[in-house]
Amino acid sequence: MLIKNGTVVxxxxxxxxxxxxxxxxxxxxxxxxxxxxxxxPPIIDATxxxxxxxxxxxxxxxxxxxxxxxxxxCYQTGTRAAAYGGTTTIIAHLPFEQQKxxxxxxxxRHRRLAHSEALVDYGFHGVVDHVDSNIIAxxxxxxxxxxxxxxxxxxxxxxxxxxxxxxxxxHAKHLGILLCAHCENDAMxxxxxxxxxxxxxxxxxxxxxxxxxxxxxxxxxxxxxxxxLVDDVPLYLVHISSRSGLNAWREARRGAPIVLExxxxxxxxxxxxxxxxxxxxPINEQALRYSACPPLRTLRDRDTLWQAIRxxxxxxxxxxxxxxSFQEKRKGLYDVxxxxxxxxxxxxxxxxxxxxxxxxxxxxxCRLVDLWSTNAAHCFGMYPTKGTIKKGCDADLVLFxxxxxxxxxADQLHEDLDYTPYEGxxxxxxxxxxxxRGSIIVDHATCVAKPGYGQYIHRGPSDFSRLNTGxxx
Ligand SMILES: [Zn+2]
Numbered sequence: 441m442l443i444k445n446g447t448v449v450x451x452x453x454x455x456x457x458x459x460x461x462x463x464x465x466x467x468x469x470x471x472x473x474x475x476x477x478x479x480x481p482p483i484i485d486a487t488x489x490x491x492x493x494x495x496x497x498x499x500x501x502x503x504x505x506x507x508x509x510x511x512x513x514c515y516q517t518g519t520r521a522a523a524y525g526g527t528t529t530i531i532a533h534l535p536f537e538q539q540k541x542x543x544x545x546x547x548x549r550h551r552r553l554a555h556s557e558a559l560v561d562y563g564f565h566g567v568v569d570h571v572d573s574n575i576i577a578x579x580x581x582x583x584x585x586x587x588x589x590x591x592x593x594x595x596x597x598x599x600x601x602x603x604x605x606x607x608x609x610x611h612a613k614h615l616g617i618l619l620c621a622h623c624e625n626d627a628m629x630x631x632x633x634x635x636x637x638x639x640x641x642x643x644x645x646x647x648x649x650x651x652x653x654x655x656x657x658x659x660x661x662x663x664x665x666x667x668x669l670v671d672d673v674p675l676y677l678v679h680i681s682s683r684s685g686l687n688a689w690r691e692a693r694r695g696a697p698i699v700l701e702x703x704x705x706x707x708x709x710x711x712x713x714x715x716x717x718x719x720x721x722p723i724n725e726q727a728l729r730y731s732a733c734p735p736l737r738t739l740r741d742r743d744t745l746w747q748a749i750r751x752x753x754x755x756x757x758x759x760x761x762x763x764x765s766f767q768e769k770r771k772g773l774y775d776v777x778x779x780x781x782x783x784x785x786x787x788x789x790x791x792x793x794x795x796x797x798x799x800x801x802x803x804x805x806c807r808l809v810d811l812w813s814t815n816a817a818h819c820f821g822m823y824p825t826k827g828t829i830k831k832g833c834d835a836d837l838v839l840f841x842x843x844x845x846x847x848x849x850a851d852q853l854h855e856d857l858d859y860t861p862y863e864g865x866x867x868x869x870x871x872x873x874x875x876x877r878g879s880i881i882v883d884h885a886t887c888v889a890k891p892g893y894g895q896y897i898h899r900g901p902s903d904f905s906r907l908n909t910g911x912x913x
Contacts (some may be wrong), residue, residue, distance in 0.1 A: 441878060444474040446486025449805045450493065450829050451814040451908045459491065460791065461835040464877035468831060475779055484873070491621040492790070492809055493829050494528025494560075494836030494876060496816040499678055499701060499758035500786060502532045502686055503553070509536075510549075515557035516891045518763055518786060521855040522560050523881045523889060525787030526838030526871035529817075529826050529897065531563045536598055543568070543578035544706075547587065551896060558894030559887070560876055563820070565620055566590035569598035571608050579615055586898030588821045589618040589676070593628040594659045602666065609670040618819065618902040620676045623659035623685070624651070624734060633777060642775040644727035647735045648711040650776070654681030656734055660685050664692035672696045674904060676819055679760050681706045681734040683744035686753070696905045699819060701756045702745050704792045705783050709861060711736045728769050730861055732760075733781040746801055749811065752909025755819065757793060761786035766859040782870065783861045787853040791867040799868050810908040818907050821900035839873040846870055854887070 441461040443498045448457045448469060458465060458473035460481075476484060502518040503510040511517070515532075522530055532554070537617040543566060554562050566587055568575055579590065592608065593599045600608065607633040616888045629651055636642055636650055648858045660677060678797060680686060681702065689700060713736060714727040730736050748754045762782025772779025785792075797803035817827025824833050846852065848867055874882040881889035 441483045442474055442477060443484045443486050444649050446489045446491040448491045449809055449827055451806050451809045454805050459841060461878045464835060466829065466831055466833055466835045468622040469829065471763055477605060488843065490840045490842055492838050492840055493813040493827055494838055494874065495526050495790060496529045496813045496827055497522060497527045497758050497786060497789065498531045498756060498816040500530045500532050500761045504780060505535060506762065509557045510553060513557060515554045516559065517856045519559040519894055520887050521787040521853065523874050523887055526790045526874050527560060527786060528836040528876045529561045531565055531820055533565050534567050536569055544573060547814050553801045557891045559881060559889040559891060560894045561897050562894055563897040563899050568608065570603040576611050579611065579617060583616055588899045588901055589620055591620040593622040595624040595629055599626045606666055606670060607666060609673045613671060613673045616901045618674055618676055620678050621663055622678055623656055623663055625655045625658045628655040628658060641811065642777055644724045644731060644772060644776040647714050647731060647776055651735050653684045653737060656682050657684035657688040661688040661692045662894065664689060666696055668694060668696050670779060676701065679703050679734060682737045682741045686744060686748055692768060697902060699755045700753060701758050702754050703758060703760045704785055704789050705732060705861060706737060707742060707745055708792050708796050709736050710739045710742050724773055728772060729859060731769060731772060731776055731781045732781060732783045755815045755907055757789065759785040759789050763857060765857050784855045784857050787855055788848060788862050790871055791869050794869040796868045815907050819902050821902050822897060835875060837875040837877040838871050840869055842869045844870040879888060
């Protein structure tokens with residue numbers, strides 16, 4: 441396959457070039473290749489298109505059932521939406537193991553589910569909700585299975601105490617496993633909830649105040665301090681949402697290898713949506729559409745996150761995609777602590793980054809590629825097979841039309857849900873074609889991939905040394 445006349449964008453360069461794909465790999469990238477190649481491969485004309493590496497989304501949830509009742513098609517639905525959005529690689533967080541099976545149980549179960557259903561390539565993060573000798577024995581087997589990252593939480597009933605986190609940090613360093621942490625102080629959140637409960641203020645409109653950013657900041661500071669104490673263990677902090685969370689990281693990490701992720705919702709939406717009616721729904725119903733953990737923050741927080749992107753402090757923008765329908769969320773209409781939190785968005789990431797970053801804030805295209813694909817591939821041991829466009833790497837590409845103006849709707853995103861938090865947002869630029877390992881998987885709003893085309897990625901160790909921090913002003 442030959443893709444001609446497109447503008448190829450990597451985290452290093454923007455250049456007009458043709459891309460020659462042979463089999464599943466990129467064979468050559470050169471200007472005007474189509475004039476020299478005298479084979480007769482199918483030719484795709486990418487005039488006026490930007491060509492980015494296929495997206496790598498390192499924070500997704502395909503199945504939130506927390507048990508054995510997973511939707512059997514969860515990988516098909518979620519990865520189809522990913523493909524529509526230009527994402528060719530996902531890393532899925534595994535649900536918790538409630539039956540006290542070994543960690544391996546969920547790994548095997550999800551490998552089976554994804555094997556027959558996934559349309560894009562995939563890997564998994566392990567998850568730990570307690571630490572004992574069995575868990576450590578299981579973790580030891582992960583790297584040779586290609587699972588080189590494990591998540592833990594500092595809040596929710598499954599959270600780890602400091603007493604468990606410290607030995608886990610030590611083991612992870614020893615095993616070469618990157619720990620991913622959800623940083624929020626559980627006791628502070630529980631205390632705040634109790635206080636609000638006494639005042640009958642658990643409706644969705646109070647979400648931001650129910651989970652204040654100081655809870656994030658405290659946990660970030662504490663965890664960074666613990667990581668430094670345990671010999672500068674590398675860490676990946678998921679969904680940093682606030683200015684105070686960022687400041688805690690700036691103060692506590694002191695040069696330790698601790699990398700930050702944020703999500704499109706914290707870069708494009710704000711907590712005004714919990715308070716100010718902008719639809720014809722009652723305010724609590726409107727607010728429920730944005731129930732997330734952490735919640736949406738202030739406009740000032742949002743601006744600070746963009747500044748942190750500008751000065752290279754945030755490494756990745758992942759979606760934390762949660763396939764929860766609005767129908768399910770309605771359980772929380774009178775008490776938001778009763779409904780599952782989390783926002784869908786696996787298909788919305790690229791147009792949001794382009795519109796809010798490149799168009800509105802002058803973010804260079806190369807920096808977009810860092811956040812969208814390359815840095816996640818470095819963090820999670822997939823570079824250079826994934827995360828870039830160069831000779832020999834997987835031919836994972838997204839053709840993006842920067843001239844389309846369109847309104848985001850749940851239908852347009854193909855996430856198979858009854859809502860999107862980005863409903864009605866006018867975006868500039870749209871993914872038009874997605875190519876995974878040399879095969880077109882989405883072609884102009886039609887998904888042509890077969891379930892099961894996606895492959896398991898046996899990931900290597902993470903490599904922070906090559907992260908791009910692309911400063912710009
Ligand atoms: Zn998540």
